[in-house]
Amino acid sequence: MKFGLFYEISVPRPWTPEKERTVYNNCLEQVKLADELGFEHVWAVEHHFLEEYSHCSAPELFLTACAMVTRNMQVGHGIVVCVPEFNHPIKIAEKTATLDILSGGRLHVGTGRSATWTELGGFRANPDITKKSWDEFVRCLPKMWMQETFSYQGEFWSMPERTILPKPYQKPHPPMWVAVTSPGTEIDAADRGLGSLGLSFAGFEEQEKKIKEYRRRIQMCEPVGAFVNEQVATTNFLFCHEDNATGVEMGKRLGNTFNYLATQLISTREVYSSPSYQSLGLLPALRRAATGPDANEQQTEGMAYGDPARIIRAVKKWESLGVDCINFILNANEVVPQDQVMASLRLFAREVMPHFAKKPANVDALGAGAPKAQAAE
Amino acid sequence: MPLYGTLDITQDSKHLPTLANLDTEAWALPKAETMQLLVEVPRRSTDGLLPKAMHPALPSYVILAVTRYPESPVGPFNLAVLRLGSRAGAHPRGFLLGAIASTDAAAMELRARWGIPVEQGEVKFVRRHDRIMGTVKKDGRTILDCALINPQPVAGTDVQYINWVTAANAPIDGQTQPMLIQVDPKYTFYKAERGTPHVATFDGKAWNAGSIELADPIVATCCTVDTDLPRIRFVMDPIKPVFQGTRRIRESRADE
Numbered sequence: 001m002k003f004g005l006f007y008e009i010s011v012p013r014p015w016t017p018e019k020e021r022t023v024y025n026n027c028l029e030q031v032k033l034a035d036e037l038g039f040e041h042v043w044a045v046e047h048h049f050l051e052e053y054s055h056c057s058a059p060e061l062f063l064t065a066c067a068m069v070t071r072n073m074q075v076g077h078g079i080v081v082c083v084p085e086f087n088h089p090i091k092i093a094e095k096t097a098t099l100d101i102l103s104g105g106r107l108h109v110g111t112g113r114s115a116t117w118t119e120l121g122g123f124r125a126n127p128d129i130t131k132k133s134w135d136e137f138v139r140c141l142p143k144m145w146m147q148e149t150f151s152y153q154g155e156f157w158s159m160p161e162r163t164i165l166p167k168p169y170q171k172p173h174p175p176m177w178v179a180v181t182s183p184g185t186e187i188d189a190a191d192r193g194l195g196s197l198g199l200s201f202a203g204f205e206e207q208e209k210k211i212k213e214y215r216r217r218i219q220m221c222e223p224v225g226a227f228v229n230e231q232v233a234t235t236n237f238l239f240c241h242e243d244n245a246t247g248v249e250m251g252k253r254l255g256n257t258f259n260y261l262a263t264q265l266i267s268t269r270e271v272y273s274s275p276s277y278q279s280l281g282l283l284p285a286l287r288r289a290a291t292g293p294d295a296n297e298q299q300t301e302g303m304a305y306g307d308p309a310r311i312i313r314a315v316k317k318w319e320s321l322g323v324d325c326i327n328f329i330l331n332a333n334e335v336v337p338q339d340q341v342m343a344s345l346r347l348f349a350r351e352v353m354p355h356f357a358k359k360p361a362n363v364d365a366l367g368a369g370a371p372k373a374q375a376a377e
Numbered sequence: 378m379p380l381y382g383t384l385d386i387t388q389d390s391k392h393l394p395t396l397a398n399l400d401t402e403a404w405a406l407p408k409a410e411t412m413q414l415l416v417e418v419p420r421r422s423t424d425g426l427l428p429k430a431m432h433p434a435l436p437s438y439v440i441l442a443v444t445r446y447p448e449s450p451v452g453p454f455n456l457a458v459l460r461l462g463s464r465a466g467a468h469p470r471g472f473l474l475g476a477i478a479s480t481d482a483a484a485m486e487l488r489a490r491w492g493i494p495v496e497q498g499e500v501k502f503v504r505r506h507d508r509i510m511g512t513v514k515k516d517g518r519t520i521l522d523c524a525l526i527n528p529q530p531v532a533g534t535d536v537q538y539i540n541w542v543t544a545a546n547a548p549i550d551g552q553t554q555p556m557l558i559q560v561d562p563k564y565t566f567y568k569a570e571r572g573t574p575h576v577a578t579f580d581g582k583a584w585n586a587g588s589i590e591l592a593d594p595i596v597a598t599c600c601t602v603d604t605d606l607p608r609i610r611f612v613m614d615p616i617k618p619v620f621q622g623t624r625r626i627r628e629s630r631a632d633e
Contacts, residue, residue: 012378051435052379118436121417121595257378263467264379266434270469271415271462272596273536273571333378 001319001356004041005034006235006327009056010261012334020055026338028069030330033342035070036365037349042066043076043327049122052333053261060095067103075103078110078197079179082137083130084156085123089137090164093144097168105169110197111138112179117266127274138192142225145173172226186214193223198234203301204317211322231324236304238328239336240348244307250336251305258332304328308351315356382427386544386615390555394488396547399626401490404450404606410502411444411602412509414523414574415595422590427463427472428544428557428615430622434462439589440471441523443511445502454483455500457513457521459584460541466619469539475584477513491606492545492558494585509599520583525572525597533566536598557613568601
């Protein structure tokens with residue numbers, strides 16, 4: 001089991017001049033500590049116009065900063081929106097290769113197509129064709145990275161022969177992933193040999209089904225890249241505290257805040273009737289989690305908050321289902337004070353990670369009392 | 378946390394529809410043809426139109442709907458409504474700003490039973506092969522002239538309708554008071570089409586939305602559905618956030 005961080009970069013109103021800067025700085029401070037503690041990934045989303053929920057519209061810049069303040073953590077561009085109105089494929093190839101160089105070969109590239117009308121409408125993108133354009137983009141990217149020269153004539157974009165530069169530091173190219181929210185996207189990932197970057201918080205049963213199907217299908221895949229990236233990552237909230245009740249209470253607050261903000265997004269399906277968006281993605285589950293008298297009960301299954309013992313149980317369950325990596329959301333709208341986020345990371349690294357992690361954490365970064373837990377068998 | 382509406386309906390509730398009770402029976406509305414146009418509107422143009430209990434949709438948008446109901450307990454009628462895209466807590470809703478029904482009986486009953494702010498006028502729903510048209514006249518003046526251009530078949534499963542919220546005076550706890558009422562029709566689809574929305578005339582004032590300016594069209598749909606106007610299940614305090622101020626009136630639709 002590997003552990004990572006997952007950033008939407010949520011900024012609460014009012015947006016005073018210092019607010020966004022403070023949130024970004026908090027995130028970088030967390031990333032720097034997480035690197036010292038032995039977390040292995042930091043992922044950052046690409047979202048546009050999503051007020052409060054995500055102010056992370058230029059993740060490649062944030063991730064470059066992350067790479068500069070870390071030594072070991074891999075940086076995950078997750079996800080790059082593979083829709084022409086958002087990102088030209090040449091620019092994606094160039095920017096990701098540059099980030100891979102600057103990070104010393106620590107880049108992972110997540111791909112996706114956007115799920116909200118707020119974003120698709122904002123770029124005047126046609127929701128009907130985003131799955132198709134995503135498919136074209138993910139087929140082209142590895143070739144653009146690997147081939148000395150590249151030319152292309154497709155349905156959604158084309159280019160005459162040119163040399164796309166720079167080339168990624170990693171050879172043959174960085175690992176590729178796809179964001180999995182809508183039902184069936186795990187099959188899209190498997191069939192293309194891509195990692196499954198789970199962005200939903202569904203319960204164990206649903207995730208287990210998805211993972212089994214992914215593992216089965218990927219054995220027969222035609223990879224879009226030079227290698228198969230068979231990995232399943234999932235997303236979770238993290239708040240670790242010595243006192244279980246305190247940890248659960250703050251964790252629920254974090255989860256409820258994130259979910260409530262997420263449910264304010266206008267999913268594409270809500271306003272634009274299209275066969276390309278049959279599902280509301282993760283929103284129905286978040287709505288159930290964010291409202292109603294049963295909200296708290298539903299939300300706690302498998303959530304990584306509470307005391308270390310509780311979190312260990314949750315993570316072991318995810319591990320038993322075949323999850324390779326859990327990426328943690330640490331905050332939403334800054335409801336968790338920064339010092340508590342940092343303390344939670346330290347406690348998690350000291351008490352939980354040794355039960356799973358292969359890489360020992362930096363003892364200095366663990367803080368007082370380290371190390372306490374036994375190493376994993 | 379998300380933005381809230383700014384309209385306090387308790388400050389001027391006299392013009393709101395008044396319900397005698399919250400026990401209206403459901404209406405079955407078979408084989409209705411309903412055309413919906415979704416159009417983005419500038420956020421500033423919606424200021425003051427959404428109750429304090431609700432969150433605005435971001436971006437702001439409105440739903441213009443013209444529906445032909447060939448059967449109802451008050452006979453056939455056409456209904457045109459303007460709804461403002463919004464959220465009740467975590468749930469997408471269309472807050473009803475204004476409505477015109479083609480018969481007096483329909484207008485009276487819709488006001489009295491579900492709190493729909495409806496007046497009587499002329500509502501036409503016209504289907505052609507190249508377009509589906511809706512026109513609404515009030516006091517002889519055209520207040521809406523819209524169309525779905527170039528209808529193309531889609532699956533009913535491609536279409537999502539969101540529930541409505543009306544503002545009305547209604548009795549609860551022994552006192553008639555302003556409240557928000559959730560109206561949540563169900564739909565069984567027979568036919569669904571999608572096309573480009575076009576609005577030639579829109580008089581916002583006539584829809585109780587004088588400030589609304591139509592901006593970017595999103596999409597238009599036209600569906601043939603069995604639908605209904607159900608019994609009232611939830612009412613909401615117009616001032617409190619809905620997760621604090623929602624009251625369940627009856628358990629579920631199973632009791633209809």
